[in-house]
Amino acid sequence: MLSHFASIDSSPIISFQNYCNPERRFTMSQSKPWKIYIIQHSHTDVGYTERQEKIRQYHVNYIRQALQIVRDIESGARPDWKGYKWVCETYWPVESFLLKATTEEKEDFAQAVKKGYIGLSGTYLNFGEQLNQEMLSVMIRRISDYGQSIQFPVRSAMTADITGFGWGYSQVLADSGIENLITCIHTHHSMFPLWKKQIPFWWETPKGDRILTWSGEHYMFGNDLGLIPGIGGSYTIRDDHDVRNGVSFEVAESRFNRYLEQLVADGYTFPFVPVMVSGLPTDNGSPNAALMDFVNPWNEKHGDRIFIQPATLDDFFADVRAYAEEHPAEIETFLGDWPDWWTDGSATTPMHVQIFREAQRVYTKVKQLDPACEIVSKERLEAIEYELALFAEHTWGYHSSVTEPWNPFVQELGCRKEAYAANASSLAHTALYDILEERGDALLGPDRPMKFELYNPNDFVQTDYAELIMEGWHLAELKNGFEVMDEATGTEYEAQMVTGHRGVVITIPVTLQPKQQVHLTIKALTDHKPVTAYRTDYVGSDRMMDIIPPVAPKLHITPKFIESPFVRIEWEMGAGIKKWIDKASNQDLLRADRNHHAFSPVYNVTRAPNEFGMYDVRRKMGRNRRGPDAITSVGTLVNVDIVEKGALYGKVRLTYSVNGCSHYSLLVTVYSDHARVDVAVRMHKESVWDPENLYISLPFGSAPVSEQQELWVEKTGAALRPRIDQLPGSLADFYCVDEGTAYVSEGLGIAIAMPDTPLVQIGSLDYEDRLLSGHPGLANDPAHLYSWPMNNYWETNFKATLGGFYEFRYYVAWGEELNTPEAALEACTSMNAGILAWRTSK
Numbered sequence: 067m068l069s070h071f072a073s074i075d076s077s078p079i080i081s082f083q084n085y086c087n088p089e090r091r092f093t094m095s096q097s098k099p100w101k102i103y104i105i106q107h108s109h110t111d112v113g114y115t116e117r118q119e120k121i122r123q124y125h126v127n128y129i130r131q132a133l134q135i136v137r138d139i140e141s142g143a144r145p146d147w148k149g150y151k152w153v154c155e156t157y158w159p160v161e162s163f164l165l166k167a168t169t170e171e172k173e174d175f176a177q178a179v180k181k182g183y184i185g186l187s188g189t190y191l192n193f194g195e196q197l198n199q200e201m202l203s204v205m206i207r208r209i210s211d212y213g214q215s216i217q218f219p220v221r222s223a224m225t226a227d228i229t230g231f232g233w234g235y236s237q238v239l240a241d242s243g244i245e246n247l248i249t250c251i252h253t254h255h256s257m258f259p260l261w262k263k264q265i266p267f268w269w270e271t272p273k274g275d276r277i278l279t280w281s282g283e284h285y286m287f288g289n290d291l292g293l294i295p296g297i298g299g300s301y302t303i304r305d306d307h308d309v310r311n312g313v314s315f316e317v318a319e320s321r322f323n324r325y326l327e328q329l330v331a332d333g334y335t336f337p338f339v340p341v342m343v344s345g346l347p348t349d350n351g352s353p354n355a356a357l358m359d360f361v362n363p364w365n366e367k368h369g370d371r372i373f374i375q376p377a378t379l380d381d382f383f384a385d386v387r388a389y390a391e392e393h394p395a396e397i398e399t400f401l402g403d404w405p406d407w408w409t410d411g412s413a414t415t416p417m418h419v420q421i422f423r424e425a426q427r428v429y430t431k432v433k434q435l436d437p438a439c440e441i442v443s444k445e446r447l448e449a450i451e452y453e454l455a456l457f458a459e460h461t462w463g464y465h466s467s468v469t470e471p472w473n474p475f476v477q478e479l480g481c482r483k484e485a486y487a488a489n490a491s492s493l494a495h496t497a498l499y500d501i502l503e504e505r506g507d508a509l510l511g512p513d514r515p516m517k518f519e520l521y522n523p524n525d526f527v528q529t530d531y532a533e534l535i536m537e538g539w540h541l542a543e544l545k546n547g548f549e550v551m552d553e554a555t556g557t558e559y560e561a562q563m564v565t566g567h568r569g570v571v572i573t574i575p576v577t578l579q580p581k582q583q584v585h586l587t588i589k590a591l592t593d594h595k596p597v598t599a600y601r602t603d604y605v606g607s608d609r610m611m612d613i614i615p616p617v618a619p620k621l622h623i624t625p626k627f628i629e630s631p632f633v634r635i636e637w638e639m640g641a642g643i644k645k646w647i648d649k650a651s652n653q654d655l656l657r658a659d660r661n662h663h664a665f666s667p668v669y670n671v672t673r674a675p676n677e678f679g680m681y682d683v684r685r686k687m688g689r690n691r692r693g694p695d696a697i698t699s700v701g702t703l704v705n706v707d708i709v710e711k712g713a714l715y716g717k718v719r720l721t722y723s724v725n726g727c728s729h730y731s732l733l734v735t736v737y738s739d740h741a742r743v744d745v746a747v748r749m750h751k752e753s754v755w756d757p758e759n760l761y762i763s764l765p766f767g768s769a770p771v772s773e774q775q776e777l778w779v780e781k782t783g784a785a786l787r788p789r790i791d792q793l794p795g796s797l798a799d800f801y802c803v804d805e806g807t808a809y810v811s812e813g814l815g816i817a818i819a820m821p822d823t824p825l826v827q828i829g830s831l832d833y834e835d836r837l838l839s840g841h842p843g844l845a846n847d848p849a850h851l852y853s854w855p856m857n858n859y860w861e862t863n864f865k866a867t868l869g870g871f872y873e874f875r876y877y878v879a880w881g882e883e884l885n886t887p888e889a890a891l892e893a894c895t896s897m898n899a900g901i902l903a904w905r906t907s908k
Contacts, residue, residue: 516588
């Protein structure tokens with residue numbers, strides 16, 4: 067559901083030339099000493115360094131360690147630790163601690179927070195972009211609710227490692243009372259926005275609120291500076307010092323001075339700078355009060371020039387806000403999307419992403435049907451939320467998943483990650499079934515009537531196709547004919563029946579108003595007489611139909627095309643789908659300048675030199691997702707089968723040959739009553755250890771330079787135009803969408819719903835230097851649209867194999883009524899949600 071459509075000027079937010087001008091420098095007066103805010107935290111990486119439950123145990127214990135440090139400070143046992151502070155990077159460890167803590171520990175923790183020893187962050191976990199706005203909101207609300215419960219509102223948030231957020235993320239923060247955000251982007255296969263780091267800006271939300279945001283250094287930058295004696299090295303700082311035995315005080319002096327001098331040379335204007343540090347040189351590291359063994363000697367020696375201050379997030383942002391009030395012109399405002407480079411990790415487990423996305427939609431239905439939690443308790447909802455959140459957390463596996471994929475530990479942690487999606491699905495569907503049973507769902511039993519209830523729980527009109535599913539034994543009474551009737555109005559629905567593994571499936575077209583329910587009865591016809599022959603039977607005795615009748619049928623299907631009153635889709639052997647003609651306007655909806663035809667697979671693989679090169683061949687890809695010597699294969703159409711033809715819809719199966727897959731086919735469904743086509747992409751993906759990607763061409767719309775149609779997507783509930791409504795210097799190649807994409811123009815809109823595959827690619831599929839948002843080189847970039855369902859390119863924690871059977875669904879609808887982003891994106895949401903239908907005895 068769309069929460070907000072911002073009114074956005076079509077021009078870029080800021081010019082590339084102005085923002086990247088090397089002469090754009092500031093002078094800085096050092097009348098006061100530098101203040102270095104040191105924020106010690108533990109980077110929460112669930113499943114990267116240990117089993118997920120072990121990492122949870124670690125983090126609970128870290129809070130106990132931090133509390134013991136506080137006790138030692140307050141008791142006077144360790145006066146040398148005075149000034150030490152610890153920040154809980156995410157709320158997941160706090161929540162886990164509170165579940166296990168004694169009453170005394172809970173009170174000690176609350177007091178430590180209130181006194182400023184321990185800082186909270188308005189981040190539940192470091193997420194990818196898979197959570198929708200509703201789910202993200204409820205997880206952030208857990209944090210704000212806790213803050214309110216101890217009379218200490220959470221105003222600041224931090225993230226580490228992850229590289230961006232959907233634009234709607236900013237609105238969720240603002241709506242939760244969070245005013246400040248600091249990021250510690252890891253530039254491995256990614257990059258910070260705004261063309262520079264250690265920079266504050268106001269991030270304007272879709273509704274016009276502003277989040278004071280600081281884009282900072284890597285989250286262990288402080289370790290390499292030397293803040294923890296004897297710990298640190300050269301991961302983020304590569305220089306002439308020998309730090310194999312850790313960073314000495316003398317090396318720290320050199321590195322601090324060089325760093326601050328370079329900041330000034332780069333135009334840095336602020337008298338303070340934040341630096342993150344981990345207690346140990348690892349993700350999921352513990353608190354470490356040895357920080358003060360560095361801070362105290364440093365301040366004694368250099369404090370008149372460079373003063374180091376351990377801090378919480380609120381401490382740091384209080385100084386930033388005070389500075390902003392005195393120097394308002396020095397902090398600029400940007401609005402729009404901040405695409406996450408790392409959200410493509412979800413495509414390493416495409417089956418479980420599909421399960422996750424459906425579970426998230428079922429969760430929404432549960433809340434719509436039972437808003438007061440009368441049937442499904444709040445605790446049950448929270449259990450669903452927890453599983454969804456853990457699946458959406460950014461870590462996609464153990465750190466050696468690619469180099470030793472056979473390792474039982476790797477596989478064990480991978481199964482746990484995937485189980486979060488499965489658990490969420492099970493819990494959500496159980497909750498839905500409990501609600502439907504309360505609403506009269508007729509469970510299996512003798513003499514169960516052929517009655518159904520349809521319901522639209524949404525706040526928008528649903529025009530879609532309802533599937534009425536019954537057991538196979540009903541075929542005997544329905545095979546001679548049936549009718550589907552609205553019990554209240556007597557309206558008869560057009561219907562089409564098929565049989566399959568799920569039994570008998572009757573499909574009907576239906577339009578439901580918001581919150582409307584309809585009761586249906588399926589009635590077998592007893593007076594139906596079989597027909598011996600038709601006078602206008604154009605099927606020859608060879609059982610072939612290959613003439614054009616004088617009166618066009620509603621559905622015409624041949625081995626070369628499929629046609630309805632709304633569309634004609636044509637294909638050629640080898641090439642695939644080459645035409646998609648909208649019959650209302652007689653225009654081809656496919657781009658003339660496309661590189662690949664509609665729904666054709668595009669597969670690439672970058673071969674490693676041998677099994678020991680699987681790591682390095684991936685590392686060298688940088689911001690690309692393929693190597694310079696990647697081998698690309700485009701699918702060729704090799705076979706066509708007419709699967710089904712009825713009064714309501716017809717189906718054809720197009721089978722392709724493409725490298726990387728032993729089977730790839732499209733099941734194309736065209737409807738006779740509506741401008742809509744469903745495409746199910748089915749494949750048997752081979753297991754390949756080398757880094758690979760599979761794309762599906764969606765060549766609708768037009769090139770951006772033509773300005774004929776605009777591409778819109780929805781991310782975390784915010785509608786936006788890729789490459790236009792986003793931060794300068796941010797990712798411009800691919801995006802993680804909520805429900806689909808849309809091309810809109812004054813007279814036509816095309817909605818492409820994507821229930822299973824959230825990633826879309828518009829950047830070049832070639833290996834090349836990548837263009838970021840705002841770069842003038844993007845002006846003439848064609849931005850061809852692809853779905854990107856799977857990859858395994860990362861060298862550490864991606865699942866190494868994509869092998870298996872998959873079906874990815876796409877629903878394409880178009881028409882004049884979809885010519886606004888609101889209407890088109892709402893259509894995506896509606897098609898993905900489907901019509902809620904259940905058997906009833908009422």
